[in-house]
Amino acid sequence: MFLLPFPLDCCEGLNNVDYSQVDLSIMRLAADYVDLTDPRLGVAALCIALNPLFWNLVARWEHRSRSLTRVFGSPYVACYCLGAVIMLLNFLRSHCFMEAMKSQPRLKLLDSLVGYSIGVAFAAVGTVLMVSSFLALGFVGTFLGDYFGILMEVKVTCFPFNVSDNPMYWGSTIIYFGWSIMHASLAGVLLTAVVALCYMIALRYEGPFTEEIYRQKASKHL
Template structure:
């Protein structure tokens, strides 16, 4: 059983080569490695999938950058105009976010599998604890998605598709931003189940990324619904 190699293991985790290699998984080799069977013998460059996956492994495209796109849509309605409908534009952007979330989860798992385990977490008690945390996270994510729907989950309010009022039923009456913190719990539980210090570190990074997204999102969303309320009062 291998132990986490402290600073050396952390240094390996944070190198660009490791991030790309973990992201590539079965799709290719790490940057700088020679492609087996190649005729030229020259190092193979990073693939596009590797660069995208390496960037998105801890949030990247799936969070802050998507909100910048959504804010641009709110100001200009360019996506709605391009797709001919705010609903179609929202579904397209939401699908991209969903696919990037799957990619990030794949990268996360690959990063854990390529690093040593933590001996103190490699036991049944920790495994079942991680399973419980994972279960709680799944409940929050699925119930949040059910309460908001696809459009509500994936930034429909930025496209001008607003609900009558902000959702306050479960799980929103228990926790603010349950989708984000449920996802964080999923990563945390999965990391504990795999006794992975790498996973724990990446979970912290994911949580920080979500925190930044919330800082940008919350005031903007509140302003959207405030403007909606003012328009409703004027129309009465």
């Protein structure tokens, strides 16, 4: 026989909770602070999904056909051009994200100096991850150079890659979450969840594909 660290009547109280009411409260909270009929919310979600879809499709097409390399005459020039387009799409995504947040009600719980400060801290952490990742990989390494046949000699293991395998993606996600807290936006938090979901889906395809590129390189040198 053993003793529970809390009284049994606590468990009975939990069993008597009407979880349907809890669900209704969450739904009411979402309805109060997220206007799903706002077209700017849908546009932001579309831009979020478009980015990883675009660069994965174009990069794989280039890897198979080398079409961009032939058009621009150099894999480096082609990679720089694709990187520039990706950056423009990222700016568009961020703009649509901000516009969607501004059009939505502010969450009173987060609408304070403390909430704003917490959001700034998250955004700062995400920025450090993204900037340090870019500095470690360089422009070509960041913007899918390996799909253009521009392969790195050794795997990057310095910060932030000793903290996360994909610091650019998760740094970006953290920045969006920070912006959401800074603007006390529940809609922003939901859009950040869409960002994270799209990145997780992209990584399921990008990771194995990139590993195969380097496996083929290694087999050629055997």
